Amino acid sequence: MVYNVTDGLGWCYVAYCNASCKVEVHSSSCPTTPIPSTTASSTTAVLSTTTKPTVSTSVPPITPTSTSTSTPSTTPTPDCSDVNPPRKNGESWKTDNCTTATCINGTVTISTCPPVQQPICANGRQVVEVYDDDGCCPHYDCQCVCSGIGGSHTTFDGKTYSFSKNCSYYLVKEIITKYNLTIIVNYNDCDSSDTFCSQALIVIYKSYMIVLTQLMISGKATNVVYVNQKQIYPAYSNSDLRLTSTDMLIRLEIPEISTTVVYRGTSFSIDLPNSLFGGNTEGQCGELPDHLTPDPYLNPIQ
Known part of the structure; x- marks a missing residue:
């Protein structure tokens, strides 16, 4: 009304x-x-009363209710001003090695390492947990180990074969040089008494040549190490290499490329990360991670 x-x-x-x-x-x-x-x-x-049809009426002017038709103003997206220093909306920053903070509409949200799924290794080996360079977020990598004892070899993809020629040949060589890593095995003839017959590993990395071999000292086969033709006595380390030893073995670690070489005189093992060397190796250890059976006469040095 x-x-x-x-x-x-x-x-x-x-x-x-x-x-x-x-x-x-x-x-x-x-x-x-x-x-x-x-x-x-x-x-x-x-x-409901009967209306008088001939009455002339003068309708008073009706004043409409005032309504606002102004364009709504755009509200700026809030930043995170409660943190020190203040952060803009959408900005992310590290709170420590394992967590990242993000400003979202004025609220700080914390995220940690993303979930990772275990791969199925083509060589049938178990996966290993590997941490990033910051030592925080882990991921999974396949074990890629080449080993040899006497003349029997097991390649990165799990194949075995025998090869015991008296020569030097490549175990690991990069197809495309990325990390400057080459590993050579050298089988020597047995001495005249036929009681001492060894194999030596030569690891070439960057400007280093590391020789892991055995010498007869006081009638006993003893593991020795040379770095750039100079004998060193483990434990030994520098910015690129780490060498440790026991009476039975010598362990060479190259942390930058997550590579480990273990030498026992008559046997050896080489552990390379698939994430760095996958599909880029040749030699007696084969190519990883593909299922390739290496040719025993592939890449002889002499």
Whole structure:
């Protein structure tokens, strides 16, 4: 209802806003009883009265309710001002080696290492857990080990074969040089007494030549190590190499490329990371991780 008035001459006028937002005016003779204005039923009673068709009415001007049509302002995305130093929305930063913080709409969220799935190793070996350079987030890598004892060899992909020629030949050689690693085995003829017959490993890495071999000292076969033609006595380490030994073996570790070589005089093992050398090796240890059986006469040096 817009208004409900009388002209003082016995006629009442009621105006309503209809469903189409138009003002409808109804006129009728005023009842002798005052019109209650508190209930809908009394209002209906007024409208049900016969309307006087010839009455001219003057509708008072209707002032529409003021509405705001201004364009809504764009609210800036909140930054993270509670941290020190303050961070912008979307900015990420390291809180320590293992967690990363990100500002998202004014809230700091913390994320840790992503989940990783264990691979299925093509060579049938078990996977090993390897950590990133920061020592935090681990990932899985396949064990890629080449080994030999006497004339029997086991390649990176798990194949075995025999080869015991008196010569030097490549065990591991990069097809495309990336890490400057080459490993050579050298079989020597037995001495005249036929009691001492050894194999020597030559590991070439960067500017180093490491020779792992055996010498007869006081009638006993003894493991010895040479680095760039100078004998060293493990434990020994520098910025690139780490050498340790026991009475039975010598262990060479190259941390930068996660490579380990173990020498026992008549046997050896070479452990390379698949993530660095996969598909890029040739020689008696074969190519990893493909299932390739190496040719025993592949890449002889002499």
